[in-house]
Amino acid sequence: MADRRLKGKNIIITGASSGVGAEIARLCAQQGANLVLLARRIDKLIALKEELQHHFQVDVIACQLDVSNTTEIEEVFQEVFKQIDRVDVLVNNAGFGIFREAHEAEVKEIKEMFAVNVIGLLACTKMVLPKMIATRSGHIINIASQAGKMATPKSSVYAATKHAVLGYTNSLRMEMVRSNVYVTAVNPGPIATDFFTVADQSGTYVKNVGKYMLQPHDVAKKIVNSMLTQTREINLPRWMNIGSVFYTLFPQLVERLGKKAFFKK
Template identity: 65%
Template sequence: MTNKRLNNKNIVITGASSGIGLSIASLCAENGANLVLLARRLDQLEKIKQDLEGRYSVNVQVYKLDVSDTKEVKAVFSKLLGELSTIDVLVNNAGYGIFRAAHEVEMGDVKGMFDVNVVGLIACTTMVLPLMRQQRKGHIINIASQAGKIATPKSSVYSATKHAVLGYTNSLRMELSDFNVSVTAVNPGPIETNFFSIADEEGTYVKSVKRYMLTPDFVARKVVDRMLTKTREINLPRWMNAGSILFALFPGLFERAGKKVLNKK
């Protein structure tokens, strides 16, 4: 896959130390993009920087960032904005989930998921918006989830955060339509990453959906292929998105028919 649009572009990626973020970073570097990689694990980012700069003729900058800390978001983005003349793409990938029944969820986990998945995403986006509006170009890509379209048992809070991400994304897209800035929501189903080491401690959900799980490289290729295009949503896999359409049209029927399967978390 070659995306000539990315050559020499500046791409910022949160949650870039593993999973989808790392796969997106690798593909962007392969296509000639310069990168700013953000994550909590600076040691891992340094290794990625060395690897990507060694394989490709690109510039990779890395910063330690916990997106749930809005003061840290402001400080890090202020620094990188002072060093870059343009930001062409922001990929808001950082996020996590915990699958528990609603009455068992700790309030600390509720706050944590909203702080990372929603507030952190909004904070990072807010920092690049003035520049993208001024330069009248850019692309904001928010990694949401099919959980933002289909709420399921034992993921009430996680689903709520992703519903919030989709609401924010859809509003933002309309706000930026006159500034030539694209806004894309990426809604994948379950992916083979370390996400589930936290979300699904017992492993029951992974066992029930393992044959349907996507690979990070597959999702990353779909995302990178659509960078700097007017793409509203990327829904993966397609058959699962068909389920979200059915849910929107016939929610009661969908919940009754799918209750047994959806309760397998």
């Protein structure tokens, strides 16, 4: 029997136009959830909305949103709130990275990564928290990264943004205990999405780790299964998370032994 835990729930997903975000939307719709799809590519959102409404009896709102623009975030969320009375789950999925060594990173790129991965995530969360606190229910799911636990060469800025996301998420989780709102961090390794068309323009990283990449559907399934449950973290794949734990305990040793592998980006 299908899991109907999410039936009738209102779920907002940023970065919903493709990859993990789109897969989350499909899985939620299968369970009868109503969806708010947010992303920059409105054409893809509309196509996904039509797909979901064709196959499932759910309400779907699609809105164009650039999460790097905090004014736009406020305006779009206020419009969404005119159409839904509560928010049950917010999935902060929007994000991007560019792999460069620190001295090569352009200030413009640095600002853009922090604007999307950190400030945008915080701003979207801030919009829904009052509603969740008022109803004493809800779930914030922040897509971070294994890079937020263990930084590697050529990902200094991206790792810094994901460290920030994890710090915010951990603090928010403790604050929200009083309001019965769940907060989950998702820390995936590399996923086979178009993320790497921007992050890894040389193709080197994908070539070296392609066979180890996670599939978007598998990651989305783990996330959807955690919705409205008290799940602290989702770490994928397990073997990579073991490396992150080992790094926390023995950072100098890991940096020395893993030096060659880390430079495969």
